[in-house]
Amino acid sequence: MPDAIRSCFNKARYETEEKATRVAVACWYKRQVNLRVYCCDSCGGFHLTSVAAEERLKPGYRPPAKSNRQLAYERDQEKRSRRRR
Secondary structure: OOHHHHHHHOOOOEOOHHHHHHHHHHHHHHHOOOOEEEEOOOOOOEEEEOOOOOOOOOOOOOOOOOOHHHHHHHHHHHHHHHHHO
């Protein structure tokens, strides 16, 4: 088996560029890792790489704070857990 195909099997494969891009953005929000999507010549799918990846957002940017809805949900959960004690 050629090395190019062997290395392809060790990577996550995405059927569309859109799916791979969603994963790349999610990785940035979770771990602040810049990833780039590329089309694989071996399998025809899409993979992610950190090589030559552009920064997703300007340095110093922080993801948005939790929404008011999420904060209200967390407060409600906290109140419920206090009642159970």
